[in-house]
Amino acid sequence: MPSLPDMTTPNLDALAGQALAQGGHAQVPAPDAGQPQFVEFLQRMGDNCLILGHRVSEWCGHSPALEEDIALANQALDLIGQCQLWLGLAGEVEGRGRDADALAYLRDAGAFRNLLLVELPNGDFGVTLMRQFLFDAFHIEMLRALRTSADPRVAEIAAKAEKEVAYHLERSADLVIRLGDGTDESHRRMQAALAKLWPYTGEMFLDDAVDQAMADAGVAPLPSALKAAWDRTVASVLDEATLALPADGWHHKGGKNGIHTEHLGYILAQMQFLQRAYPGAKW
Amino acid sequence: MSSEWPLWEIFIRGQHGLNHRHVGSLHAPDAEMAIRNARDVYTRRNEGVSIWVVRSNDITASSPSEKGPLYDPSNSKVYRHPTFYDIPDEVGHM
Numbered sequence: 001m002p003s004l005p006d007m008t009t010p011n012l013d014a015l016a017g018q019a020l021a022q023g024g025h026a027q028v029p030a031p032d033a034g035q036p037q038f039v040e041f042l043q044r045m046g047d048n049c050l051i052l053g054h055r056v057s058e059w060c061g062h063s064p065a066l067e068e069d070i071a072l073a074n075q076a077l078d079l080i081g082q083c084q085l086w087l088g089l090a091g092e093v094e095g096r097g098r099d100a101d102a103l104a105y106l107r108d109a110g111a112f113r114n115l116l117l118v119e120l121p122n123g124d125f126g127v128t129l130m131r132q133f134l135f136d137a138f139h140i141e142m143l144r145a146l147r148t149s150a151d152p153r154v155a156e157i158a159a160k161a162e163k164e165v166a167y168h169l170e171r172s173a174d175l176v177i178r179l180g181d182g183t184d185e186s187h188r189r190m191q192a193a194l195a196k197l198w199p200y201t202g203e204m205f206l207d208d209a210v211d212q213a214m215a216d217a218g219v220a221p222l223p224s225a226l227k228a229a230w231d232r233t234v235a236s237v238l239d240e241a242t243l244a245l246p247a248d249g250w251h252h253k254g255g256k257n258g259i260h261t262e263h264l265g266y267i268l269a270q271m272q273f274l275q276r277a278y279p280g281a282k283w
Numbered sequence: 284m285s286s287e288w289p290l291w292e293i294f295i296r297g298q299h300g301l302n303h304r305h306v307g308s309l310h311a312p313d314a315e316m317a318i319r320n321a322r323d324v325y326t327r328r329n330e331g332v333s334i335w336v337v338r339s340n341d342i343t344a345s346s347p348s349e350k351g352p353l354y355d356p357s358n359s360k361v362y363r364h365p366t367f368y369d370i371p372d373e374v375g376h377m
Contacts, residue, residue, distance in 0.1 A: 065288070067309050071323040171319060178312075 037213040038151075039094045040113065041220060043103070044210075044256055045142075046086030047114035050104055051264070052135060053079030054271055058122055068125075071171065075132075078164040085157045105275035109264045116255040117200040119264045126179060126189035131197055133172035137233040138204045139165050141226040150218030173237045180241025191243050202251025205230070210256075290339040291317040293324075295331035303335050311336075 057076035063069035087100035146158035214220040288310035294303035311317035
């Protein structure tokens with residue numbers, strides 16, 4: 001069990017001081033300092049994993065079947081694990097002594113760089129699965145491309161994550177097909193989930209200056225370059241699922257630049273509460 | 284919901300080339316998902332390299348009420364245990 005400091009004892013200042021002292025190991029060399037765009041890119045990768053991992057973890061104990069419950073919890077843990085690697089590297093490259101925990105727990109919503117898609121509420125099981133599938137199909141293409149990144153640390157993380165995400169995609173695609181091509185009720189829900197989430201998929205493939213810099217440096221692909229493969233995966237799975245591909249229209253954007261839906265604040269309030277209320281608490 | 288899914292018995296072969304061992308059971312609509320669920324439920328800690336799933340209904344089990352006739356007769360047949368041989372030292376542990 002965690003042993004937490006008692007909030008009624010007036011030693012919070014001392015605790016906060018400790019946290020700063022522990023977080024501030026600035027003697028670590030910062031060979032990558034001066035690469036703000038690289039840090040930005042790494043935060044985008046890490047924040048997608050962190051926020052989606054948190055969302056998926058919300059199903060723990062609530063899934064429609066025990067087997068699904070465990071599968072989703074595993075998937076959430078995979079994503080949180082990947083987040084630790086990406087944010088850990090982000091902190092290292094940033095060189096300001098922030099580790100993955102500091103980035104996850106001590107940034108405010110405006111500093112998060114995840115796609116809007118992954119912060120959307122879970123909705124029903126159909127929305128959760130469809131969101132997972134749409135993201136997995138993007139995530140796998142991104143990781144495959146990152147395996148040949150010019151930065152070996154990025155390539156290494158991508159190689160590890162790719163195996164996990166290949167399974168995520170296999171599973172989410174299979175369930176989308178089963179439910180899309182299932183009963184009238186499940187078909188209706190999956191089609192509704194798709195309609196709801198579709199306007200959030202465009203942001204995955206928007207290129208900006210950060211993406212361009214990463215592509216120029218050979219660190220990462222341009223997101224727009226991943227779209228053709230994503231389109232193919234999505235079209236074939238939705239076809240098999242007897243779901244109609246929504247018409248392309250207006251798309252939400254902003255998450256990659258820190259402009260989020262109102263939902264992210266609630267996620268952070270829950271996720272960050274402990275570290276905010278008891279700075280530096282460990283167990 | 285899960286009560287509509289049939290029950291499957293799960294067998295996993297561990298890392299060390301041993302036989303598949305029964306590890307438990309779970310619900311799944313078909314064999315493919317049973318394998319997937321087994322992966323998620325029973326191999327989380329790197330337990331296995333191979334999974335078998337069998338519909339529980341397809342297993343024929345001996346009846347507990349026939350325990351006496353089935354097993355008791357072998358109780359008195361100690362000569363079926365290979366304990367009457369002297370094992371040479373160089374053979375080592377068997």
